[in-house]
Amino acid sequence: MIRETTALMVRELKHWYRAKVQIFMLLIQPIVWLGLFGQALPLKLPPAALNGAPDYMSYMSVGMLAVTALFTCMFAGMSVVWDRRFGFLNKLRAAPIPRGSIPVSRILAAMIRAVISALMVLLIALIFTHIPGLAGLTVTSNFDILSALGMLLILVLLATAFAAIFVAIALTIKTQETLFAVINLLNLPLMFASAALFPINSMPDWLQAVAKVNPLTLAVDGMRQLLFSGSVGIYPLWVDILGLLAFSVVLVIIGIVVAMRALKEK
């Protein structure tokens, strides 16, 4: 099980790092967001309204990390659909491997890609702060190794949860067009009904209610508490982490069950 899963996961990752354009596009997006969107929308809010972030760009940069993880996981589904199209999925189904290794390898690969992408965005945001004329992420907490591990844990949990949903969706859906439609249907609401880009206090009640249970909110809320001193979270840090853990466990289980059903011979 472990050997096959690793081999399949490595295959996915090789695809990814060999498709240089794909990585480039993935990074271009947050750069554009941080570089343009942030400049064009100079929200002047006090740190208290921004989860303790010193300025809006710092606030939004954290949101971008989480959104990048979300987008990367979404597009992990595309490769599943391609593999079906080209018969590779059938080749796997004909191989004497535990069927579970198919979704698990995908989820792991998507998660690793998402975490690496998010960390690259983090790096860009940190560099941007020091470039005159640009704004980025200013860390104000005593960021130590424990905070770093906390950030990593949050990103891993968030990415695992999203990877599981999108891999399961992609295995159930047969065509690329449908997958695109589903992705588009999900990505904007997920992104905007969360604390990723805007503080939720200013949202109408119903939207706030949705945003409060969005895993993206849990992730950015937790990360902001680790990055900014005096950050008062929507939830305490441990609730954010436990919440994300619960999300990822449940979604991985659902994801694998759905995937196994989709892979079963008819």
Next chain:
Amino acid sequence: MTVIIEVKDLVKVYNGSIRAVDGITFDVAEGEVFGFLGPNGAGKTTTIAVLTTLLQKTSGACKVCGIDVSKHPTEVRRSIGLVPQEMTVDDDLTGRENMMLQATLYGVDVKVAKERIDELLALVKLEEAADRMVKTYSGGMRKRLELSEGLIHRPRVLFLDEPTLGLDIQTRTTMWEHIRELRKNSNMTVFMTTHYLEEADSLCDRIGIIDKGKIMALDTPSKLKESLGGDVISLKISGEMDFTESIKSVDGVLSVKKEDGSYRVKVLNGETVTAPLLHEISKKGGSVTYVSLERPNMDQVFLEYTGRSLRDAEQSGSFDRMAAARQMRRSGS
């Protein structure tokens, strides 16, 4: 003779109405190259999909290597290799990486796999391209890589679904050579499907002619052709002498008909009889001025058993059936 594939009354119905496979029964012996010949949509690929555990049968019984396909799919998967119709090798990996992935999926030990990969890549003449990305390969190279992937775990039965579909004639011939080589060097059983008559004829020990989900005839290529009456060699011999008796004395000659100065010789196998026949005539002092060999080809055989030529069958309604069946197979999987 060990029976390695046993199929009894296999039926596969898609969506409750399309009978892609309609009650077929056949056995394949170990070490045999067995071919299903039929037009697109005849049920060949569906049969392979059931035998390789990709599809659940509707009814009937299938055993591969003595193991029930529906009851113990994983055991069956371990002992078979599948080279599917589609090109499933991974474009973004090198040839060697593709092979290694396949080896891992089939549980081949890394050290053993490395040796076998070199060996197999040499067999299909891809050593030089081994470390190139597959996206730089030609169609024929991909197909060869695909074939060698199917062999990495030394399967007892290799399933080849349309192994030369879409390949040019030269590449097709190379594929045939590879398959023949395999046949010579191992006791592996090959189950293949094709809609190329000459492919079935030249590769298979036995052929099942399949049409509309039913087996219409099943025998060796030569017997199938024989059943139509054998090959015909036409000869012209100069001079007045009658060579009828000398021609009849040659092994494999079934009958001789003399019309004016030319002879129509019916033989079992034209290719092997022609040379001894010419030799015999010249030994008797005859001088042959014209030779031609007409063979009852598989198309005639196909016509005989299905009532239409393969080309017609491809063009008629079964094509739509195939499209429908394929669509369903895709979405079902």
